[in-house]
Amino acid sequence: MFPSRRSFLALTGGAAATAAIYGFSAAPAWAEPRFPRNPFTLGVASGDPAPDGVVLWTRLAPEPQAADGLGGMPPYQVQVVWQVATDPDFRAVVKAGTETAAPELAHSVHVEVAGLNPSSDYWFRFRVGSEESPAGHTRTAPAPGSDPGKITFGLASCQSWAGGRYAAYRTMAQEDLDLVVHVGDYTYEGRNHETLADFRNNHAKYKSSPDLQAAHARFPFVVTFDDHEVENNWAGGVSQPDNEASNEPQRFLQLRANAFQAYYEHLPLRRPQRPTGPDMVLYRALDYGSLAKFHVLDTRQYRSDQLTENFPGGPQHPDVYDPSRTLMGDAQEQWLFNGLSSSTARWNVIAQQTMMAQYDYDPTETLSVNHDQWDGYVVSRNRLTNFINQQNPANPVILSGDWHAAFVNDVLLDHSDPASKVVTTEFVGTSISSGCGWAQAIKDGLPANPHTRYINPDKRGWTRCTVTADEFRSDYIIVPSAADTTSPAAVDASFVVRNGRPGAVRV
Ligand SMILES: [Fe+2]
Known part of the structure; x- marks a missing residue:
């Protein structure tokens, strides 16, 4: 009582x-x-x-x-x-x-x-x-060092209010999950959103969905933001110049502070994540006994600015190899490497925002990539893949969102060489509701990406991940209509990564 x-x-x-x-x-x-x-x-x-x-x-x-x-x-x-x-x-x-x-x-x-x-x-x-x-x-999570036998979690991202709400969450809330990992675009900024009241009321609008509320009331969430919680394609302290409110750097930092505060206010985050002005420490790790360690990244706040805005792809900019460029920032990158080195977990789950594997949108000889994703920060990707190759942390698995399309990718040590070895596996979840107007470009590019095992840019949904000592399994769950909240869920495809063997296997 x-x-x-x-x-x-x-x-x-x-x-x-x-x-x-x-x-x-x-x-x-x-x-x-x-x-x-x-x-x-x-x-x-x-x-x-x-x-x-x-x-x-x-x-x-x-x-x-x-x-x-x-x-x-x-x-x-x-x-x-x-x-x-x-x-x-x-x-x-x-x-x-x-x-x-x-x-x-x-x-x-x-x-x-x-x-x-x-x-x-x-x-x-x-x-x-x-x-x-x-x-x-x-x-709660398993006791330190204990083996829970199995954990099951949902991967979610990109829940545009305009895209329909929220058949995916309704179907998720019917399951028995240990947690939900949300890798960003929890809200989409309104046009010229700038004040704290703007961002607060936008979060309140999203939270009015009974299906989103149901998922939150059913499972603990582990969240990290991507770009749209602040502004499309922001990078560090740099605004994308499509918002007149944020062309001036100081004004953008104030906008970022407002967005961070509203994000914190509306999500179940701990005290270390409470923002201080325009700064917020969102990267952190969570342990699930001896079975899994979640390394949750923030690839927006510390990144170098994008080299081009070509969409969905464009010719690879030579500076993607510039060693002074970064996607995570030096401190976070070192924190991740230390966390991977010291981890004793069977699976090291790296939950982050944008697609890590290369994706070439041009089926001819020319390479056409998206510079907002890890393809625009090849030097950062290579530092991570080299670290994994040399230090051999146990079973790294990459979780991604951002692109409103489902992918399963084998991440290569060096994507400039298609014969390079597979060092880790990436599961890119489709969006909860956000549309994919570039679906045809993804389909057209597929033949140029033999390391990509699966795509589905046409359907909205979420991904159910089941982790045991032997395998990491991802079931790609889709809903026929993102707007029809009575839509039934269906599994479109399932892939596993087997213990000790990077690379996806369809089941
Ligand atoms: Fe998105």
Whole structure:
């Protein structure tokens, strides 16, 4: 049960005194806050599982599209009560507490719960005043060094609101997954979005989807952003010049700070991921016992600017080999190499944004590549493939998104030599909902890419990954219509990587 009304009131005293000014009920200072409607309009979520806990998330927003970006909340702190139970009826509450929801963070709540058991199911909920949130379900990670036998997770990316919402999430929420890995384009920026209120209300719009809320309420998410959470094809401190609000560098950094803050406010991220101005440390690792280590990358914030904007491909720019260029930034790259070197996990899952393997869009002799992807940063790709080849970390597997099309790629040590050895395998998930207007160009280029084992640029969906000691399996799940939320799911193709043998095998 939730704390008694008496003990709850003790936590909220004083806050309501100015409530009447902001349309809340006039009430004595000791009263609990009252809302025009249930403030949990954006649902609940959990994320970044550890063996002993997760982060729980919600945001109070009785009016999620309020013009000031504050969700219809007053400009003062509110105490939110939370509970974690081992059963969906909350008969066995094992953890509970209160967390401050502050206007500086749009009354979002990030509760880092510890002291839970590994590999265990939990249910959680929030309460503020007399209002209760829907219940969420989550699952902790396996104990350090233990072998869970199997983990299953969903790979998601690119969920354009305009593309339809969200048959893919509806079908995902029906499964039994340990976690969901989201590799970016969680939101798409609106035209000339610039202010914090712009970005907050855009997130609130996406979060209004019952199917997205259902997935968040069912599984813990591990998220990283790509470009559209900020602006199309941004690179480090450089804006793509299609947004008049961000042509000036200082103005772009302020836009980036606003976008980062809204991203943090709307997702189940831990304290180290809270942004400081235009900076946010999003790369991090998560361990799933002895079976898997997830290395989650940020390939946007520290990258060199794109060499060309040719789309979907163009002639390879000679500077893709310039050693001063970087996709991850030196610090993150060294962190990744250290993490791979020290990992004792059977599988090293590298969850990141853009396609790593080369893809040639020109079926003739000419090489035509996309410079926003790793093809525009060949020097970075070669540093990673050489590291894998020389240091031999256990079973690296690459997860990617961004391109609104499904691919299975064998990543070569050196893509300039088609006979080069396969060092790792890449699973590129299709989009949840974003369209692929360049599908024909992908199909036309396929004969020039013998290392590409599978493409499907025509369908939206998600990818189910099942990991055991013997193999890493990816099932490419598609939905007939991204907009029809009753669409049934179908498996379009399945591939495995076998332990110790890089390269995809169709099953
Ligand atoms: Fe996208």
